[in-house]
Structure formats: structure tokens, C-alpha cells
Amino acid sequence: MSAGGPIQLTDAQRLAWLRLIRSENIGPATFRELLNHFGSAGTALEELPKLSRRGGATRRLRIATLDEAERELQRTRDAGADIVALGEAAYPEHLARIDAPPPLLTLRGNGPGLARRPTVAIVGARNASVAGRKMAERIASGLEASGYVVVSGLARGIDAAAHGAALRGGTVGVIAGGIDHVYPEENRDLYARIVASGGAILTEMPHGWMPRAQDFPRRNRLISGMSLGVVVIEAAERSGSLHTARFALDQGREVMAVPGSPLDPRSAGTNSLIRAGAVLIRSEADVIEALTPMIGRAMPVSRSERTAIREGGPAAGEDADIREAERAIVTEALGPSPVEIDEIIRMTGLPASSVQLILIELEIAGRLERHGNGRLVSLQ
Numbered sequence: 001m002s003a004g005g006p007i008q009l010t011d012a013q014r015l016a017w018l019r020l021i022r023s024e025n026i027g028p029a030t031f032r033e034l035l036n037h038f039g040s041a042g043t044a045l046e047e048l049p050k051l052s053r054r055g056g057a058t059r060r061l062r063i064a065t066l067d068e069a070e071r072e073l074q075r076t077r078d079a080g081a082d083i084v085a086l087g088e089a090a091y092p093e094h095l096a097r098i099d100a101p102p103p104l105l106t107l108r109g110n111g112p113g114l115a116r117r118p119t120v121a122i123v124g125a126r127n128a129s130v131a132g133r134k135m136a137e138r139i140a141s142g143l144e145a146s147g148y149v150v151v152s153g154l155a156r157g158i159d160a161a162a163h164g165a166a167l168r169g170g171t172v173g174v175i176a177g178g179i180d181h182v183y184p185e186e187n188r189d190l191y192a193r194i195v196a197s198g199g200a201i202l203t204e205m206p207h208g209w210m211p212r213a214q215d216f217p218r219r220n221r222l223i224s225g226m227s228l229g230v231v232v233i234e235a236a237e238r239s240g241s242l243h244t245a246r247f248a249l250d251q252g253r254e255v256m257a258v259p260g261s262p263l264d265p266r267s268a269g270t271n272s273l274i275r276a277g278a279v280l281i282r283s284e285a286d287v288i289e290a291l292t293p294m295i296g297r298a299m300p301v302s303r304s305e306r307t308a309i310r311e312g313g314p315a316a317g318e319d320a321d322i323r324e325a326e327r328a329i330v331t332e333a334l335g336p337s338p339v340e341i342d343e344i345i346r347m348t349g350l351p352a353s354s355v356q357l358i359l360i361e362l363e364i365a366g367r368l369e370r371h372g373n374g375r376l377v378s379l380q
Contacts, residue, residue: 007087013311015069016041017085021103022064022072022206023048025364028100029374033360035103040311048364054327055358055365075207080195081108081179087311090115092202098225098251099374102204106179109200114170118295119149120287121223121248123241124158124233125266132158132234132266135258137165139231142284144169148291151226153219154187154194154201158233158241163190167197172226175203176219177211202226220244228291229254231281235269242269245278250372254290256281322354330358331378334368338375 009017020041021031034044045063052061076083084090084105090112095101122140124132140150140162150166152159154173163171173194175183179201182188195201204222205215220240224230224247232255235241245255256279260267274280279290329348333339345355359376362368369377 006089007085007311009085009088009311011073013041014083014085015066015073016045017104017311018069018072018083019064019066020045022069024062025052025366027363027370028102029370030360030363031103032100033356035311037357037360051361052364055361055363056367057365061364072207076106076179079108079180079207081106081201083107084111085311092119092226094119094227095222095225098221099372100370101225102222104204106203106205106207107200108179108202109195110170110198111200111202113198114149114172114200117149117170118147118291119151119172119227120291121151121227121230121244122158122162122233123152123220123223123230123244124235124270125239125241126155126157126159127266128157128161128234129264129266132258132260133161136161136233139233139258139281139284139287140165140171143287144171146284146288148288151223153216153223154183154191156184156186160187160190163194163199167193167199170197171199173199173201174219174223174226175201175211176205176215177203178205178207178209179203180207181210183211216240217243221247224248224253225251227253228294229256229287231256231258231287232270232273232278233258234260234264234266235273236265237268237272239269242273245273254279254294256287256290258282322358326350326354327358327361330355331362331367334362334376334378336377338371338377340375344376 020026035041038044038047048061048063073083084107086096086101086103092115120143122136136158143150144166149170150162151172152162154175163173171194177183182191220243224244230244230248232241232245248255257270257273258281259274260270281287333344333347345352367379369379371377
């Protein structure tokens, strides 16, 4: 977020942000570092080829063109949505504080009206039982009546039940594909009802994107990141809902679960969560009791987000005068085991600014990968 309050990008800046995040090897964390190092997305785009070469790339970096960005922005707006930047008023407040939040979100519906209200996620089995769907409806309805925004993944089963019961107060559906793709198809009417009733649909994927299996964990990370806490209702031992619960734990959110029969495999995951310390939920009153102390309290800020994102502010300065020997030292410090940036700085004894720039070069060149909590892995 901007240190001086919400920002407001011009269309030219929005297009530059869009080009940068859609370019090859640029993820949310690298996007942030580039923006803060060079002062603007436009300048960062100009520097990408040089950074890639210095990082040892063996082929030309694929950089999104202005024409591609203009087409995506226009198609998004033609679909009744808009592209919202991290730091703008419509960007969900809690999501901005997770580790490496998406720089841009596509948002359709009443995003600005929901962005600052208390939010709670309800997730669970797609093949939910009648009792599980009824529980989701009761909890979602009670939370909506108490002023909460219910967030879920627009899947069949528990997600659909929760969204349907919270329509009156506005509910947010987070999807894994582009804003123009409804998955599953059976929830197309629910998608329309969410938007028409004052809710919102949100995604970090580009217009036209068909969701793949690997896109759903990214969606789940946004569901938990938007919320004060996550309620899990019916989840098997290896379900995606448990992934959402794990993201919630990593993000410092409350994890809550509705118990179920030990004889029903759909409750094995939720019962395990409770054994591990999740809050046992019997009704919306239990959820409200768990979350009330968190309302109005600043969510924990991840280490990588403690530096405010800047657009149009001063750049971090000229590139450090980095010698090839220093690049070799940093490259040697990386390996197949995840390592934190602070540890690399400590082990190499190099200035932090030099290490961070070398890591940017290596990532843009496709020679390293970021894992959770800012850890890095060499791809050599």
C-alpha cells in the first residue's frame, strides 16, 4: 500500500503495470521489487532486457506489449469489470497485507463498497451433504445479517450455498479463471446474482484465461488473504479447502471448522483441523465470537510487504556497481533447498541492495524461483 494513503493510477500507469505483471518471469514479489527499485513500472519495463541479460538468460525475455495490455484492459471493461491496482481504494484491505499480494486484480461488481467491511471466508466440499449445505447457509446468512461480507470460491457445494445465503449483504466470489469464465458452468446464474445484488467477482487472472488445476491454489490464497478468518465445512483429508486453511494459518488468519461425523470421509479434514487447534464452530455466533477481537485491528504485515509500494515516487537510485564476482557469490549461495534472502545476505556479506538486484536479475532470467515466505530456490 502507499504510505500516503490510497493511490490512483492513470490509464497509462495501469497499462504499464499490466504489461509488467504479464511479462515472462515476473511474479508479484518481483513486480514489487522492480517498481520500488526503478520508481515506476514504465522504467522497469525499459530495464527488463538488460536485467535478463545480466542474470544469464539464454534467450530473449518475453515482455507483454502495449497492444496486448490495451486489449486486455478494453475487454475487461467491456465485460463490465475493471483492473484494480494494489494501493487503490477498491483493492481489498486485508489482501494487500499478505506476502506478495497480486499487484493487479480484475474486479466486477461492488468492489469499492465491500473492500473495507469485515470479511469471512466459508469453504468446503463440492460434493457436500444436505446437512453441510444447510450449515453453510445458516452460518452465511447469520454472518451477513451481522454485517460481514462472505467470501468463497464460487464452486459447487458449500461455496455455492454460502454465496446464495449471503446475497442480500453482498458476497465476493473469487475465481481461478478470467472474469469472463464461469466455472463450474452450473453456477453461471449465481455469478450473475452476486453481481446484481451488490456483491463482486474477483480474480488475478487475465481476461480470457481458462482455469487450470494449478490456478485453484492461487485462488484459495486470495480467499484466505481477503478474510479475517476461514470457516471450513466438510473437507476430505486432501481437499483444496485444507489448502485454504493452511494459507490462512500462514497469513495469520483465524482457522475455524464445523465438526462432522467420523464415519463421513467428507468430515475427516475438518475434524483433523479441530484436533490441530482450529476453532470449533456450531453457528455464526461462534464465528463472530472468534473474529470480533480482530475487527478494527491491523492485520499482520508480512515481511516482504513492509516497504510501501510506489508508483511515480523516487527510484531507489542507479543500479549498484555489481561485479561479476559478486554475482557468482550470490549464485553459488543458491541451491535446490529454499533459502531466505536475509540468510543469503548474511552468508555472502554483500550489501543488501546488491544481493536484491542480483536476485531480481536471476529471477527475470529464469534461473531462480520464489517459494512461500520469500524463500528462493535455484533452477540451475
